[in-house]
Amino acid sequence: MFLIVGLGNPTKQYEKTRHNIGFDVMDALADKYNISISENKHKALCGKGVIEGMKVVLAKPQTYMNLSGESVAELVNYYKLDPESELIVVFDDISLEPGNIRIRKKGSAGGHNGIKNIIAMTGTQNFMRIKVGVGEKPKGWDLADYVLGHFSTEDRAKVEEAIGHAMDATVLMMQGEVDKAMNDYNSKNK
Template identity: 65%
Template structure:
C-alpha cells in the first residue's frame, strides 16, 4: 500500500492558501479516482482506494502543518507502510508558482512540516513532490506569505500544477520515482 500525504492546515481559514497546496493535490486525486477522503483517523482526513491497480491511502493531516509527522507516523504504523512507499506533497517557496520538483529523499530545507515528518519517521528517505508557490516578496513575513492566497493568474497556474502533481504521484507508483523525476523535474526547464 502507498501513502500519499498532502500537507496543509485544517479549517476553512486556511483553504486555498499557498501552504495548503498538498491538500489541493489530494483533492484532485480523490476526485479523479473516486476516493472519499472524509474518514477521521490517524489525526487526519483520509480515504483508502485503488489508483491504477495500486492500493493507496490518501491523507490530509489535520494536526496543522508543523505537526504533520504525528499523523503520518500513526498511518505508517497502522498500515505498516515502508518510507519508500510514502509520497509527501507540499509547498515550496524556492520554486516558481506551479513548478514541480520530485525528490526521493533529502533534508527539510527549512519546511517545518517536513522537519516534523523526518523527526517522527526517523528518516529523510521518503519520496516527495514539491509544488512551487513562488518566492516571498521582500519585507513580507514568511508566515503571512505562505498563508496568503494566489492571485487569479497564479491560481490558473496552480490548478494546472495540482493536476500535474497528482499525475506525478501516480507515475511514481506505477512507473517508479526515477521516471517521474526525469519527466517532471526536467519539464519546466524545457519550456
C-alpha cells in the same frame, strides 16, 4: 499499499492558501479516482481507494503543518508501511515558481517545518516527495503571512496545472518510475 499525504492546515480559513497546496492535490486525486477523504483517524482525514490498480490511502493531516509528522508516523505504523518505499508526501515550496513541481526520492527538510516534523517522527528523510511551487515571498513580507495567503488569479491558474502534474507524477512514482517522474517534471521547471 501507498500512503499519499498532502500537507496543509485544517479549517476553512486556510483553504486554497499557498501552504495548503498538498491538500489541494489530495482533493484532486480523490475527485479523479472517486476516493472519499472523510474518515477522521490517526490525526488526519483519510480515504482508502485504488489508483491505477494500486491500493492507496490518501491523507490530509489535521495537526496543523508543523506537527504533520505526528499523523504521518501514526499512519505509517498503523498500516505497517515502509516510509522509504510506500510514502509520498506532497507539499508547498517557496523556492519554486507557481506552476512548477519538483520530485525527490529523499532529502532534508529544506526549511519546511512540516517535512522537518515528518523526518523527526518517522526517523527517516528517505521518503519520496513532490514539491509544488508557490513562489518566493516578496521582499519585506513575513514568511507565515505569505504562505498562509492566497494565490493571485494568474498564479492560481498556473498552480492548477501543477496540481495535474503532481497527480501524474504520483502515479509514476507508485509504479516505481520515480526517475521517469523526475525527468518528465523536474525538467519542465524554468
